[in-house]
Amino acid sequence: MVARTTGQPGASTAGDPYVPSHGNGGYHVESYELDLDYRVNSNRLSGKATITAVANQALSRLTFDLTGLRVTKVSVNGRRAARYTHRAGKLHVTPPAAIMDGAEFVVDVQYAGNPKPEDSPWGELGWEELTEGVIVASQPSGAATWFPCNDHPGDKAHYRITVTTDSPYQVVANGRLVSRRVKASRTTWVFDQAAPMATYLATVQIGRYDVLDLAASPVPTRAVLPAAQLRDFRTDFGRQQEMMKLFCRQFGPYPFEGYTVVVTDDDLEIPLEAQGISIFGSNHVDGRRTSERLVAHELAHQWFGNSLTPSTWQHIWLNEGFACYAEWLWSEAAGGPTADQQVSKAYTRMRGLSADLMLSDPGPELMFDDRLYKRGAMTLHALRKHLGDDAFFDLLRTWTRTHRHGSVTTDDFISLAATFSPDETALQELFAAWLDNYELPRRR
Template sequence: MSLLSALFTGTANAEATPGAPGVGDPLYKWAGNGGYTVDHYDIDLRYQPATDELTGRTTIRASTTQDLSQFDLDFALKVTSVQVNGAPATFGPHPENQTELVVTPSTPVAAHQQMVVVVEYADVPSQVRLDGVQVWYHTETGAIATGQPRLCRAWYPCNDHPSDKATYAVSATVPNGNTVVSNGALVSRTQPVPGWTTWRWKAEEPMVSYLAFIALGRFELDAGVTQRGLQYYNAYDPALGTSLPTAKSTIERTPEIADFLSTQFGPYPFSSIGGVATNAWGSAIEHQTRPVYGNQFWQDKDPSVVVAHEVAHQWFGDSVSLQDWTNMWLNEGFATYAEWLWTEREGGATVAELADAFYARYSEEDTFWDLVLWPGTRLFQPAVYERGAMTLQALRTEVGDLAFFRILKGYHQKFQGGQTTTAGFLEFAEQISGRQLDSLFKTWLVDPAKPPVGPNGTVAANGSALSEVAELSKLHSRLAAQSR
C-alpha cells in the first residue's frame, strides 16, 4: 500500500460495506449515492466543438460516512480510468442502471476520512440521454449542458442529489476563438499550447450538482462589476439572430432585478451574478450565479419576468436548496411569487390581483387542483408554480405583510447555504408569526381540491389581471417543459 493510500484509508475494518446506489429520494431511486458526501469537484475538460468530443478528468474530494468497500458515482459517459486515494480502482456500470458507475477501491476506505477520487473519461455527450432526456446540446459552434432535475451525469461524475452541496473548480480547454462559461468567477484564461485556450472558473459558494453548468462555443462574453460591487458575467449566443438585442437588454437588467428582490428576500446570497442566452434550448433554469435562458422568451410582452423568476431562485433553490425532490414547490412557488412581486413593481397587476386571477382561472373541476404539492410527485407542472405561489399569498393574508416578509427574509437567512423541507418552512413560519398554520398548509398544498376561498381570503373572481395571468401561464408551461 502506498503512503498516500495508507493516510487516506485509515483503519477501515473487515466489515467495510458498499455504499448505497442512491440516497433514498422518494421520487428518484438512483439519485445521489450513499457512503460519502462531496466537499469539492475539480473538473478539467478538453472539448472539440466540431465533433462534440469531450475528454475529462474530474477530481472529487469527499468525506466518507461509513467504512466503504465500494461506492457509486452518478455518471453516463465512457470512463477510461478511476483512482481512489492514489491507487487504481476497478469500475463498471451498475447492472440495473448504465448511468450509475460502481467503483471498488483497491483498499476499503475508513469512515470519516477524506477520500480523493479521480475519474478520467472520453465520449460524445450529445449522444447521451438521461432518463430519456437530452441535457447536453451540441450547437453550430459548441455545446451547452443545461436542464434539471438530473444534469451532471452528462459531463462530470457526481453525487447527483440536492441534499449534497460542494464547491467547484471548472477548467475547459477549447480551440482559440471559443468561449467557456461556467458558474462563479472567471479565474484565468491562458493558452497552454498553440491553437488552444484554457478557461478556468471557480464557484466558492457550495452548490448542488444540477446547478453546475458549462457552455462552450462562440459566445459573446460581457464581464464587469455592478454598482454594488458584484462581479457579473453575461454570455450571448450570436445564433439568436434578431432576438439577440432583446436578450441582451433584458439580461442586463439582472442586477436591477436582484437589487429589488434583495428588498423582499434579504441580501443577494452570492459573490457573482449574470446570465446566459442560448439558441440551443427553449426553456430556462437557475444555474447558480448564471441562469441560462433559451430562445422562447425574447418575444414575450415583458421578458424581464423570466429573469425575475430565475434570479429569485438564487435565494430559493440555490442558496436554500431542497432536502429531497418532493419539496419542489419551495423552489418554484417562491420563484413564481417573485414574478408577481416584480410585475407589481413594474406597474402591472398587484400580487393580490394576480393571486385572485390565478385562483379564478381554474374551476373546481379542473385537474389543476388534483396535484398534491407536498409531498410532491411531479416536479414540473403548472400547479407546482402557480398553486405554490398562491400558497404564499394565502400565508401572507393569514399572517399580515409585516410577519410575511419577516418570514421570507428569516427563512433564507436561517437555511442559507443548506437544505430544507416544507416541514422546516412551516415550523419557521409558525415561529415567526406566532400562528398555527397546519390547516392553511394542508388546504393549499396537500388537499387535492380547490380551496373554498382564494389566497386573499375571499371567493375570488377578479378579472383585472387576466391578460397578465395568461402571459405568466405561458411562461410556466415553457419552464415546466424543461425536463421530466
C-alpha cells in the first residue's frame, strides 16, 4: 500500500491526521538517489536529490516535503520546472508539461543550507549535530530536514545515498556500502538500500568511529562506535548474537542484508531504529548490561517497523507493541522474568494510570506513550495464550513473510490471526477488548 489521496492533483498532504502537514498525494516514489556533500565543522550540507516516481493520477503540480534548506534548482524529466515555490516546509513544483496518470517521471532538486532538526509534538526530529558529527533521527516526520521527499510511512522506496565528508569521519547510511573513495582530505561513501524503505527510516550517521565486526552469520553484524566504548560495548551487546538467533527462529529470517549498531559519543535520551541500523547513545553503554532490553527492542524493529511498516501512523502499535514484546521474549529465553511475569508487572502498573489510550487509534499525542508499548505487548501475550505457542509463533513468522518489505494495518494482522485461531468469536472478542477499548481488559 502506498500513500494516496483523493484530493487535488499534487495535494500537499497524504491525508494522515497524525502528521497532517507531511506526506503528499498524487504519486508513489520508486527511488531516491541522494548525493550529499557535508562539512562537519560548519554544518553545511549541499545536496542533489533525484526522485523517480509514478503518478497515480494526472498531475499538473507536484509537492514534496523539505524544511530548513534552500532550493536552488528543480527539473522534471530533464527539463527545468516551469515554476517552483518553497515555503512552510513544502516544495511545490509545476512541471513543464502535465504528467499523465500512470506515467513515470523524474524530479531533480538541488538544495543547500545548514540542516537542523524540526520541532514537533514529539521533540526535535531529523538531521542534528552531535558534539563531533551527525545523527539523523526522523521518526515520525523528520526526513524532510535533509532531503526532499514524500514524508509518509506508506510510501516506501529504494535508496542510493552518497555522502562526501571530511576523511577522519566514518559514515553510516542504510544498505550495502557499494564504494568508498578517498580524494585529498575528503572521502565519498556510497550506500545502496535495495529493500523498500520508508522516509523516516532513512538515516546518515557521521562520527569519529571505529568499526567492529561482530558476526558473519546468520546475519552480517557490525558495530560503529568511539574507541573508548569498545570494552564496555563487548559486555553490553555481548548477547546480541543470541538475540539475533532467537528472533530469527521466532519471527522468521532477518529481512535485510546486514545489521549495524551505531554508538554515538553523545548521550541520547532513547535509542532509535533505522532500516538495518540501530543507534544508541554513550549512556546506553556502561559495562553492566543496563540497557540490554533496549538492545533487544531495537533489533526486533528490523522485523516490526522496518520490514513491516505501518501504512499510517494510527497503526504504530504494530511497531512498538511487537518490539516491546520482543524484550519480554528475550528476557524469558535468557533466564530472566518470563513474559507472563512481565505482563503481570506491566498490568499492575497500568491499572494505576489514566485509561485514555485506545491501542487501535491512540492519536498523535499518545502514539509514543509507554502505555502503548506495554499494552501492545500485553495484547500479543493474550493472543499467545489464546493460540498456544506453536500457533502463535507460526503466526508471527507468517506475518513477517507475507508482508515482507510491505506496509501493514491492524486489520491485516487481525485477518491473518483469524486463520490460526480455533475460535474466531473468542479471537474477535480478545482483539476488541485489547485494541478498541480504553479500559484494560480483565486478565485471564
